[in-house]
Amino acid sequence: VERLRLTRKLNMNIFLAQLIESTNDTWGVDLFEVDALSNHRPLTHVALHLFKQRNILKQFQIRELTFFKFISAIEAKYRNNPYHNNIHATDVLQASHHMLNFSVFKNVFTELEVFAALFAAAVHDVDHPGVTNQYLINTNSDLAILYNDESVLENHHVTLAFQTLSTEGCDVLSTLNRKQHQMFRKMVISVVLATDMSKHIQHIGHLKTMVEIRRLSSSASSIIDPENAEDKLQILQSLVHCSDLSNPLKPLNLYLQWTDRIMEEFFRQGDLEKSLNLEVSPLCDRENSNICKSQMGFIDYVVHPLWEIWSRLTQPDCQPIMDILESNRVWIASQVLTEDDKHDG
Numbered sequence: 368v369e370r371l372r373l374t375r376k377l378n379m380n381i382f383l384a385q386l387i388e389s390t391n392d393t394w395g396v397d398l399f400e401v402d403a404l405s406n407h408r409p410l411t412h413v414a415l416h417l418f419k420q421r422n423i424l425k426q427f428q429i430r431e432l433t434f435f436k437f438i439s440a441i442e443a444k445y446r447n448n449p450y451h452n453n454i455h456a457t458d459v460l461q462a463s464h465h466m467l468n469f470s471v472f473k474n475v476f477t478e479l480e481v482f483a484a485l486f487a488a489a490v491h492d493v494d495h496p497g498v499t500n501q502y503l504i505n506t507n508s509d510l511a512i513l514y515n516d517e518s519v520l521e522n523h524h525v526t527l528a529f530q531t532l533s534t535e536g537c538d539v540l541s542t543l544n545r546k547q548h549q550m551f552r553k554m555v556i557s558v559v560l561a562t563d564m565s566k567h568i569q570h571i572g573h574l575k576t577m578v579e580i581r582r583l584s585s586s587a588s589s590i591i592d593p594e595n596a597e598d599k600l601q602i603l604q605s606l607v608h609c610s611d612l613s614n615p616l617k618p619l620n621l622y623l624q625w626t627d628r629i630m631e632e633f634f635r636q637g638d639l640e641k642s643l644n645l646e647v648s649p650l651c652d653r654e655n656s657n658i659c660k661s662q663m664g665f666i667d668y669v670v671h672p673l674w675e676i677w678s679r680l681t682q683p684d685c686q687p688i689m690d691i692l693e694s695n696r697v698w699i700a701s702q703v704l705t706e707d708d709k710h711d712g
């Protein structure tokens with residue numbers, strides 16, 4: 368029996384190593400499997416792997432043990448929410464890594480910009496309480512008071528990330544010089560704050576402008592001017608924001624698991640609101656929800672408008688991902704019909 372147990376353990380670790388290796392260049396890795404096989408430490412395993420694969424630790428002379436301690440401390444600060452948890456952070460990190468490899472970004476970003484974008488993705492939801500900014504504002508929470516109702520969660524995630532750097536043995540920025548540290552901090556703050564849904568429309572506007580310029584300046588070999596730091600920062604903000612809203616563009620079985628999770632998180636908020644005699648927020652009433660219809664709306668009015676313009680900027684590498692969105696939408700639409708019948712009884 369002992370031999371059987373050890374053999375099974377060995378096979379699990381081999382399978383885990385293969386899954387982690389696939390995060391290098393695969394869209395839609397099953398991070399729920401990575402979570403199950405890694406003793407619920409997907410973020411630490413995947414972040415260490417990707418940062419090493421990109422040679423970031425060597426470039427900035429960051430000791431592997433320091434990075435391990437930092438990312439483990441961050442992962443431990445993610446709460447066990449149904450959706451906004453360490454698996455979601457790993458998902459956004461891996462999607463951001465994948466899209467930084469798009470050919471249109473070749474020779475565009477510096478190592479520091481890549482480091483900042485992936486760092487921001489890994490920490491962008493740390494200590495998320497599983498409720499929305501609006502809920503925190505409506506309940507006069509300490510966080511809303513602290514951040515004056517402005518991007519409350521997003522501010523909290525960034526502050527906590529930088530505070531974690533001062534935990535014993537966790538300062539992954541100690542080898543950066545003053546200028547690098549200042550630029551890194553500016554980029555991480557702006558990328559995480561740009562994941563606030565209230566900035567969503569601005570992302571679309573900036574991307575439309577950039578695509579327009581690409582279209583007009585027909586010399587568009589590489590549309591992005593590596594000298595334009597502002598444009599590059601806006602692209603990194605949109606890259607992480609797109610990754611944050613990438614669930615409907617993942618293989619259907621993964622997309623459906625994320626949908627179940629976000630709905631359970633929203634329903635728990637609705638339960639809280641009912642118990643506090645607050646008005647139940649939209650989509651948060653578990654007694655009265657149409658999951659497929661709300662995903663159709665999410666895709667048609669939020670996800671597709673953003674990804675449609677993002678895919679135009681990043682063509683042709685985004686096409687396979689847009690195709691997944693299209694096929695998922697068709698499947699969801701087919702379920703709406705059957706879901707209606709179910710409700711009609």
Ligand SMILES: COc1ccc(-c2ccn(C[C@@H](O)CN3CCOCC3)n2)cc1OC1CCCC1
Nearest residue numbers: 491520521562563564614625626629661662665
């Ligand atoms: C798979 O389904 C969803 C997947 C994701 C989301 C979703 C909403 C907002 N976001 C992004 C924030 O979490 C931005 N965060 C906030 C906290 O600060 C950091 C940045 N993500 C909504 C989803 O569905 C909803 C339920 C029915 C329609 C809409």
Ligand SMILES: [Zn+2]
Nearest residue numbers: 459491492611
């Ligand atoms: Zn997120």
